[in-house]
Amino acid sequence: MTEPLKPVYLEDKLNEVRGDGHLSYRSSSLPTWCPGCGYFSVAEGVAMAFNRLKVPSKDAVIVSGIGCASRFPFFMETYGFHTLHGRTLPVATGVKVANDKLTVVAVGGDGDAFAIGGGHIPHAARRNVDITYLVFDNGIYGLTKGQTSPTSVQGFVTPSTPYESHDRPLNPLMMLLSYGASWVGQAYAGQPHHLTDMIAGAIAHRGFSYLHILSPCVTFDKTEMTYANLNVRVRDLPADHDPTDRMAALEQATRTGTPALGLFYREDRPTLADGMADIAMRATAGIPAKGKKARG
């Protein structure tokens, strides 16, 4: 027997939303995304995660590239940097190197991340720079009106691939796991509460955290990454999944037909700032390098 549904009164709901404080992270600029876009869930999720973690607005920096997803900083009441196509991670790295106290969140779409910006991801991951990277994957180029992207299905017919695309989609989770990202997870815009938990977990992680967010483009993709399709395909990670087991995480990541949601992998290891602190200590104290000398 389930509980009978109680009525929800609009005024009560509004008071509840206003009262919990997360709206203070939303700017006065309303999102320009299409109605129904999955990115609304992400914006709400980031605001709620900041609120839950009590990140001061003044200490949060959201860095983005170019694309629908990259309009994100304008809609948040934090510091923001809307940079160039594909250059989100190096700019975010610069911000973090300059001021380690800031909470830096990099955001972008699948094209920004894995097409033009693909070369930067392994380096942010291997350095373990303490930032959070949220990739909003809708499998299509929305801002330029619906061309194929690196995560689009093979055989996708779009204005730029009128005879279908023969390129295979990338597997971002496997890439990030092998690049050495110290926190890798996946969430779905259609499950906003889980998404919020995952965003909060990613931001709380000390090191480079990568959250892959499946997020339908309701305007240009009516057939593949739709809410209808994803609702039946997505599943939770197995209850016994061990997030410290990288091979198990990779195995889960191979099952692209039924994307798993949850924390795939995490490890604690020194961050870029830790390494720089060690260098500063050695340089000032005159302690010689302890590593492997290239010239013997």
Next chain:
Amino acid sequence: MNRKGTDIQFAIIGSAGDGTIAAGDILKRAMARLGYKVIAFDIYPAEIRGFGKCISRVRITTEQAYSLKRHSDVLISLDDSYAIPHVGEVRDYGAVIYESSPVARLAEGGHITAHIKPSQLPYGVQVRGISERATASARSRNIVVLGYLAGLYGIDPKAFREIIAAKFRTKAQAVTDQNTAAFDAGFETGKAVFKLDDIVLGPPLHNKEAEKTTMMTGNGAVVRGCIDAGLDTFFGYPITPATTILERLAAELPKHGGRVLQTEDEISAIAATIGAGYAGARSATATSGPGLALMAEMLGLSVMGEVPSVVFVSQRGGPSTGLPTKTEQSDLNLAVFGGAGDAQRIVLAPTNVDGCYRTAGKAFEMAEQYQTPVVVLLDLYLSNRYETVVLPDKNPFSRNLDKQMADGGAGYMRFADSDDHISPRAIPGQEGGMHTVTGLEHNQLGKPSDLPENHEAMNAKRHLKLEAALRHPDFTICKRFGDEGPVDVGVLGWGSTFGEILEAMFAAQDEGIRCSAMKVVMLSPLPKDQIAAFMDDCGTVLLPELNYEGQLANLVSGALGRPVTKLTRSTGSPMQVEEILAEIRRLAQARAA
């Protein structure tokens, strides 16, 4: 163009692996330690090992010199096949020092003795034999010739021994001992030789200035300037000839509280530089032409977002990969104009090593004060050449030039326009200053806007604010040298070539030609008024530069609508003083006729 007092140029020539550059390094350091003014430049092949030609030229003077001389006084051959084509650069009554006992039988003309002119003085030395007897190895031939040189010209050997010990201090003691033994053996041999040339080493300077003198390269001076200006973060990607800036800063900056990161490419280097600049750091990167080409889009973001950034660009031969180990001044167009849209930025080009120090430090002041990218154009000849310089006692660079947000809150406008067109800046972490910086055109609040009147106004704001840089305190944006008032020939110049221009101008004055020269240090915004006033005084204007198209000549004649006479060379080598002098003579005669 010899200076009064001592003025001797040594050229050591050998094959890669002979220790040519190392020998030149010890020589110039020893001479600087003795109190001479030094200017030195090495030429080497792109390959690390193999059979490339290496030349180390060291000019020592007691008066200030501005460039190397065309004619060397002493040539030392460590490899005749490479040295033979350079015998002609030794002046009459100058000396040629060479191996007198070649190990192999040489074809006719294969030995340097067949090429020494009757007017030059030959000194054959058993270099290999001396090295083998002193150290049981032929590897110290380069040190033996240094000892010979010191013995022959009566140079104090103590300075050499100290420099040798310092150079090999990280190696085993045996290495220092071996090289010292090689030096001493060469010294004894040289001392016993009856000197026939007319090269005389006068006493060095012994005044207060000499005590404060240090010797450094252009890149080394850039590093010092960065540190003195309070550089916080540096991001770099290795590329000849800018790599040594990254390497030096990686070693030095952490001692001063700064952070250095080698990035995955030049795009990330400038992106991180701008990210750090946005977060309030004094931040920089260094590259060469190919890297600057990659950075062009990001420079546009720095302009549009009004985020401070500093880029040091050591030019080499281009286009494309070009001539990685040869010098050129062909990235002026890219530095001034590179990128999308109307993206004016500040471009500075120092002309000597001392200028590298000052310009590097001032670049950070300007980037911060005018909230703009600043490109500092160096070139391989300037980056790698050594000069003795006297750095100021007091740190000459200002901090905290940022125009900061006065009152934050809802009304805060990050891009507010004002009389000086510079907007109050808030940096992440500051309460009440939340805003988003964007590469999109935006209004004064920072919100995207493509309204026609807004784009016009913001373009104007971004350009007009840079005019104040032309009056930046304690910085020489351009400077005139030589005769005052009306002159027959005026020479405009920029970058490293200005040293040769000065030498040529002094020589022309000695010949009775009314002549003056102006260096242009700020290439963008261009000091049009000062250049126009200079050109008003000149019968004709000559502009020598190391590129094919005449890039500054085009910029100046385009901006001022006046003709200049180009003198362009793209040989990969510095311009010869004599080439410029010949052109000054020709122009002076043409005016007289």
